[in-house]
Amino acid sequence: MSRAARQRTLIVEADGGSRGNPGVAGYGALVRDPDSGRIIARRAEPLGVASNNVAEYSGLIAGLTAAYAIDPGARVEVRMDSKLVVEQMSGRWKIKHEDMKRLALEAREVAQAIAAAGGSVSYSWIPREKNKDADALSNDGMDGRSISEDLWETADSGDAVDVEEPEVSAADVVADADAEAGAAAEPVQAQRMSAGRERPVRLLLVRHAVTDFTVTGRLDGRGGPNPDLNDEGLAQARAVAAGIDAKVGSLPVRFIASDLSRAQDTIRPAARARGLEVEVDPDWDEQNFGEWDGELLRDLVQNKDFRRLRDDEAYAAPGGGETHRELVERVRGALGRALASAPDGGVVVVASHRKPIMVVLADLLGIDLTHAWMLSIGPASFTGLELWSDGHGTISFVNDTNHLRAR
Incomplete structure (x- = not known):
């Protein structure tokens, strides 16, 4: 036959x-x-x-x-x-x-x-x-x-x-x-998350440490100059490594960072201490601020259009900027991928930026853009979450900088 x-x-x-x-x-x-x-x-x-x-x-x-x-x-x-x-x-x-x-x-x-x-x-x-x-x-x-x-x-x-x-x-x-x-x-928001898990995924969000732009108050998005950490930022990165070690202990960890050097350099010492590499996901990048990248915030706040950027989800900065809605779409996708491949019983550490972290928190809390700006997320700070596969979760802490004071 x-x-x-x-x-x-x-x-x-x-x-x-x-x-x-x-x-x-x-x-x-x-x-x-x-x-x-x-x-x-x-x-x-x-x-x-x-x-x-x-x-x-x-x-x-x-x-x-x-x-x-x-x-x-x-x-x-x-x-x-x-x-x-x-x-x-x-x-x-x-x-x-x-x-x-x-x-x-x-x-x-x-x-x-x-x-x-x-x-x-x-x-x-x-x-x-x-x-x-x-x-x-x-x-x-x-x-x-x-x-x-x-x-x-x-x-x-x-x-x-x-x-x-x-x-x-x-x-x-x-x-x-x-x-x-x-x-x-419709944009794809997330890949398969931690479906079928019997416990939530622990997520530690880390805002990047300081650069000269951070210190001087200059806007710096995904399309900007992409400055490296300054000396203070490098010291903060070492403190971040100690803080991650204290929070994670011996649990398995996966390290993810945005495509911007300041985010990767913030958690690289922590990853190296465990013999791991930092994975890069550009969807964790800061919002693209178009031609405003590199401008002083104190000058931009006088601009009526800049206030629209803070309050209007559909507004993009001139010169190829990104709307808040576009930012939300890609951050949701990045979050889904991070949760989908989380180590069982471990922690996913993500080094990102203020607005992407703000997006994650605002989504979980169900608050709009205007109120999301009220969330304080300082440089090199920790935000801890426990997220279930159905999208629900718990915010354990926000803007934790105790590790910086301990150095």
Whole structure:
């Protein structure tokens, strides 16, 4: 008998959702035996705060991984009601957002493993009403439930269930494509967070130590001169290392910093003391202040437009500046990635800047931009959080500078 004649076929149905887009998110996926119609694997996980697109891709990855576990060399037919994911994974639509590029790459790696084992993966779009089982599992995920059931070993018992091949009309495709195009315009806020963890992730946010710009009161964003720490800042970095050691102890740690040198240099002594490298994530960078970068704050406060920057989420400084909304979008994504790869039972230390730290706190507290400015976050200070996978958490301390006074 030829390989084609005996090759097994598996159907993957996957979905994901976000209550708020971005909001509390979760995914669901299942593997179905096409001959009997039985569901032989079920998956669901909460994702914390994420977008619909991230949730849908996460469901796809879970479904492919489950299919690979059942039969690495199977012919896998993926069915999803996300036109965006189906078209992107089929190579017909480009993937623009970096977060989705990473998730699509992860899905392709699983698909390549299936192909390497002699199998194949194909993708087809189905209407939402044909994807109800995966949708129900994604709602389980959004409700905070983790499901991982492998049922293929008991699949010989019970009655078979007929599986309808989806009947897709042109109107269905057009309507869903329009909806997905709108979703694609939404920025991806976060990758998969610490889904399924039984305890929160401990996060220690560190504002960078002082530079000459900090001392003289000059604005310095992600597009500015990027000054190094001065002598005082280097001394603060040593104190930060001692403070991290006191707070973390022997727990496993992951060190992350923005792309700006002052943030990396602030926690590098702490990382080196543990034999670790500082990982760089540019989405933790300070806001881009356009042509105002390097200007004295005392001069800018006389500018009416500068007051708009403080109060208007949609306003960007002239010369290529960044709006507060744009800053929020990328910081949420950076936070999601940090939490997703947190060491189990350990701490994630992130060296960043005033406004990104302000964004994290404001999101958790549910306060607007005007009130967020009231949060004091001094140079080389610590802010401690404990965050659950559903986006909720506790603020343990803010603007802690005790380690600086101890030096």
